[in-house]
Amino acid sequence: MGPEVAPSTEPFTAFYEREHRPVLVLARVLAGDAETAEDVTHDSFAAALVDWERLDNPSAWVRRVVANKARSHWRRRYAEHRALRTVAASTPGRYELPDDTEAFWAEVRRLPARQAQAVTLYYLEDLSVSEIAAVLDCAEATVRVHLMRGRRALAERLEVDDE
């Protein structure tokens, strides 16, 4: 995750240029498809722009918004957009992931939402427990519990060792 930068010292455009790609990848594995990821990412950065002057930690904030938007409640809105998009025109698939990678992240998404978010931030973004806590806006102890349970469940489902 990018450094915590006070919004007054960094223009939004620089933040956007720097953070767009990692946030897009985060959205991709949490949402499960490229189009939703693009929509979620777009709307999250657009929301950040609107609130830019009030964000203390925009890197964490935009990831939190993405993590939440990628959940089912929000995916419905994006699914509605997509239903129309398929009517308007079919778009060729972009950013396809290999099947085994897709399957791995699908297993992550099957975890309870908070566990899935914590595990994704931990592995995909290499965030520390304290950084994950900042993103999810919860205590570090809570993150540790989510990570422990999430990893344990994931290891069981994938039938791999987690020792």
Place this chain on the structure above:
Amino acid sequence: MSELDALARRHAGVARDAYADARPPRLSPDPSRLPGPRGPRRATWIALAVAAALLIAVALTTLGGAPPPLEPAANPSLGGGPTTSPSAASSPGSPTADIEQPQFGEGWRLLGEGRDVGEAGRTAVATTDDQLERLWREAGLSGGVPEVDWGSEIAVWFGAIWSTGREIRLTDLVVEDDTVYPLTPALEPDQTWADDARPHSFVVAVARSVLPDQVPLNVQLNAEPLGYGWPHERTVVEVHLAVPGSTATDEQLHDDPGLTPEIPTTVEDGGSIPLGQKVLYWFTPGECGWERLGTFDGQEWRLAEDSSPPDNLPPVEGDAWLTRLDEERILYSIPETELIYVPAENGWTCEDG
């Protein structure tokens, strides 16, 4: 490093690499594009219900709640072909004019459609020529009644609801357990729409081969009933229509009396919520965010200490259900979120929360 760690980091690397050439697109920071209700207060209970039902319908399909898509109809051009009333066309220059109504999908074909004809919030089923004639007339469609191959198809009228600024298209049918319903997403879901609820008739032929093997069969307007009434949003079919050529008498095709109308009571800041009553409230978070609900029955209500806002997202302005559970508690409900509010102490400010 454990086996899981190695596996996870490998797939993380693959995902990152897949996006190696991703470049940030130009943002459209138009607030009207942002999710959540913004702009002027706009929701009548009808518009809200339509929006909620659309979201539920699409979600059920997208999130695996629905079975696989229907099989293609044997012959999409069977019968007289789709007919469209003049009112169905999008107006020239409309931003949505280029999104055409699909003429057929998997297991269904469009017999006709028309905006501002028929009746909003309505369904009907036909299994004979006479029933189709009546259905076609009630749907308000012009032109001759199309042919339906009753051996392999039935006909259904969906009296959908659209609102000025929020056009809809019928994009698919979903069969889920004992229920059939259409997906009718709005073209611009985030667009501010008017308070009107206008009919948009869609009449489709549905392949019997995709109908569920259950009796009764529910043919309804949305994944979930709109919840505000109209028993005729759902047609209950008391015959096994998956059987080729089977017909239903008028008595075997009826509305669902279980869909009892419920007209919500609304409340505004400063108003009163009687004990046990559920009312609709336009929540404006203001500077206090989730912390302050409003003033009801002469006292200010704040978020209970043990009640957590959803996912730490900022609240958005919009309609919410409030239920006065007892003297000391108000339940705030929006989809997937419930919060408890309690009376604020004298001198309380939201910074205290």
